[in-house]
Amino acid sequence: MISSGPMTTPDIASVLAGYGSCVVAASGGVDSLLLAVVAHRALGALAVIAHAVSPAVPAGDTARLHEAARLEGFAVRRVDAGEMRDPRYLENPVDRCYHCKTGLYRRLSALARETGMAVLASGTNLDDLSDYRPGLVAAQDFGVRHPFVEAGMDKAAIRAMARALGLFFAETPASPCLGSRIHTGTPITRERLAAVAFAEDALRERLGLGLVRCRIQGDAARIEVDPAILAPEAGRRGEIAAAVAEIGREFRKRFPGIATIGLDPRGYARGRAFHTNP
Structure with missing residues (x-):
């Protein structure tokens, strides 16, 4: 079970600074977009923003991430998580997300080693912990950190922070794969x-x-x-x-x-x- 810890919303930049460096898994939804922006502002070149591109990723999410990258001045590392080559994922079992995230985090862990980044970070928030999310098991397998959880932030807090920062994606509807x-x-x-x-x-x-x-x-x-x-x-x-x-x-x-x-x-x-x- 992931502990939320005692932190509050303003601590997210401190959490990221404490990592020293990180690879951010950015899907293009509000949570990971905000994480990408804050990580880039806090860490600069010590934050690598990575995005998996596949037939399961909405084109609008990819476009939204690239627009944020253009506005904020960070590069996007596009990766292939390989889920379309994984028969366990393609069978679409109850734990489909576990197989998808396992492929993603395996690739991003390799990217972290290649780039010398210390931590792999996801946009998981407190609300996600109450759902059945096999992807969180995969995250645990690869030692993925969840800075929003560590900062005590739920979805409402993430949207509020995005609004306060004037980010164009603050009201973007949820967009799962x-x-x-x-x-x-x-x-x-x-x-x-x-x-x-x-x-x-x-x-x-x-x-x-x-x-x-x-x-x-x-x-x-x-x-x-x-x-x-x-x-x-x-x-x-x-x-x-x-x-x-x-x-x-x-x-x-x-x-x-x-x-x-x-x-x-x-x-x-x-x-x-x-x-x-x-």
Whole structure:
């Protein structure tokens, strides 16, 4: 169990300074983006910002990280974590994240040795400790440090700090990897990951929605959006259903292995694709 320690939000820079040097695992979400920015400001060249690029990483996350790098003046080391070559990951078991993170941390540990960095750091925060997260087991295996946890910071504190620093990504919605959209037990394939990315990007662009998830189970895709905009008083259900039907025609042409796509009338629910008994 990771201890949060007695520290408070302003101590994050002190935590990082105490490392001396580090490799930051930056996915492109709010947590790791803030960590990258603060580590670069605190340590300069003694912070190496690393980003894994694969079919499971949303293109928007990569673009967001590179924009932060441009604004802050740090370089991004792109790495291949190798999960698409790991049959254990591709089977999409309950502990899929363990296999993904094991590959990532193995590669980043090698990068830390190559660059002479003392610590491998992740953007894990206090809220993450209450979830089932096999990736944290992989982190423990590789001695990964969690500076936000050590500084006593949860997600709200991270967003508040990003706002206080005037960072452009402070309000960015949560953006887990595309593999999290594939129901447990349905194998991870390049086609399924590409289908998720296409559907979500197309609907965001067409409808201006911040929250869109394309879940795939077997050969069926279901679109989830904020339940509030599906409520009768919002008056948008028909518009959204029509948009899903329209992009569905191109979707089926591009991804013949997925037979159907439709709107989930229940709306978005966190973790719906995860099953302990697939």
